[in-house]
Amino acid sequence: MKKIGVLTSGGDAPGMNACIRAVVRCGARYKLEVIGIRRGYCGLLEGDFVRLAPRSVANIIQRGGTFLECGRCEEMKTEEGIKKAIQVLHKEGLEGLIPIGGDGTFRGAAALAKAGDIRVIGIPGTIDNDVYGTDYAIGFDTAVNTAMEAIDKIRDTAGSLQRPFFVEVMGRNRGFIALDVGIAGGAEDILIPEAETKIEELCLDIRRNFEKGKKSSIVVVAEGDEAGGVFQVAQQVWERLRLDYRVCVLGHIQRGGSPTARDRILASKLGAAAVDALVEGKSGVMVGELKGEIALTPLEETYTKRKTMDGSLLQLMKVLSA
Numbered sequence: 142m143k144k145i146g147v148l149t150s151g152g153d154a155p156g157m158n159a160c161i162r163a164v165v166r167c168g169a170r171y172k173l174e175v176i177g178i179r180r181g182y183c184g185l186l187e188g189d190f191v192r193l194a195p196r197s198v199a200n201i202i203q204r205g206g207t208f209l210e211c212g213r214c215e216e217m218k219t220e221e222g223i224k225k226a227i228q229v230l231h232k233e234g235l236e237g238l239i240p241i242g243g244d245g246t247f248r249g250a251a252a253l254a255k256a257g258d259i260r261v262i263g264i265p266g267t268i269d270n271d272v273y274g275t276d277y278a279i280g281f282d283t284a285v286n287t288a289m290e291a292i293d294k295i296r297d298t299a300g301s302l303q304r305p306f307f308v309e310v311m312g313r314n315r316g317f318i319a320l321d322v323g324i325a326g327g328a329e330d331i332l333i334p335e336a337e338t339k340i341e342e343l344c345l346d347i348r349r350n351f352e353k354g355k356k357s358s359i360v361v362v363a364e365g366d367e368a369g370g371v372f373q374v375a376q377q378v379w380e381r382l383r384l385d386y387r388v389c390v391l392g393h394i395q396r397g398g399s400p401t402a403r404d405r406i407l408a409s410k411l412g413a414a415a416v417d418a419l420v421e422g423k424s425g426v427m428v429g430e431l432k433g434e435i436a437l438t439p440l441e442e443t444y445t446k447r448k449t450m451d452g453s454l455l456q457l458m459k460v461l462s463a
Contacts, residue, residue, distance in 0.1 A: 154280025163412025274438030275429025
């Protein structure tokens with residue numbers, strides 16, 4: 142193997158730059174030529190390539206986002222798109238590909254690994270942390286810390302005004318961010334898609350909190366909660382309690398910012414492990430970290446199997462918020 146490519150696809154996540162850096166510099170150790178593919182699979186189909194050397198990835202480990210840029214590509218969901226991608230990879234002389242992203246990225250990666258003779262090793266990079274086969278995905282820790290800092294500030298004003306605050310965090314259809322942020326931020330309630338939202342019980346909790354003399358009540362809501370989103374949840378509570386409230390949607394602020402030390406280390410480990418796997422002849426797998434050890438998971442399993450959540454944390458939240 143002499144030449145490999147690396148791309149970031151889907152949504153950006155803090156730590157992706159650190160991962161690209163690791164891929165490039167570990168590739169240099171094996172005397173591999175590393176090609177950066179801009180704008181994810183869209184750039185791949187268009188041949189938007191740039192040669193990456195160890196010096197070209199200097200001083201990016203601390204930067205958020207991804208300097209290769211990213212995006213979503215509908216064409217890669219078609220057979221024609223996969224065939225075109227294989228042709229472009231062959232034309233460029235790429236023998237291996239390292240896509241960094243989430244489940245959508247890995248669907249395309251799995252198709253590429255099946256359709257051609259290109260070795261493909263995926264790396265989990267998503268703040269949602271919903272990828273099966275790894276305890277943590279690149280970007281999750283930074284997103285949680287960013288949201289936690291915001292909630293710390295919100296609690297200051299919530300206590301001064303003595304009103305409930307409903308804070309929406311990202312996470313699409315999974316509640317990993319909401320659960321960790323809620324525990325770390327001392328939330329009074331956490332609403333996630335994995336657990337049924339019972340508005341009456343939520344209202345009872347909020348009323349009890351104020352009756353006990355609590356000055357603030359923070360409710361963390363995952364954006365994919367089945368009750369209809371943070372605004373609908375807040376409105377339903379107001380209709381029952383008639384308490385003045387505020388809604389804060391943290392949104393894409395969670396994607397930005399300098400990655401935490403934990404994300405930089407994870408990104409570096411997984412980037413190096415992906416290059417090692419390619420050199421060893423492996424393909425069609427994702428490198429992840431399970432219980433502190435590097436683990437390889439078939440790409441298809443990363444999006445067909447459901448990652449489990451520690452449900453006991455919800456019970457812990459109830460105890461700690463008393």
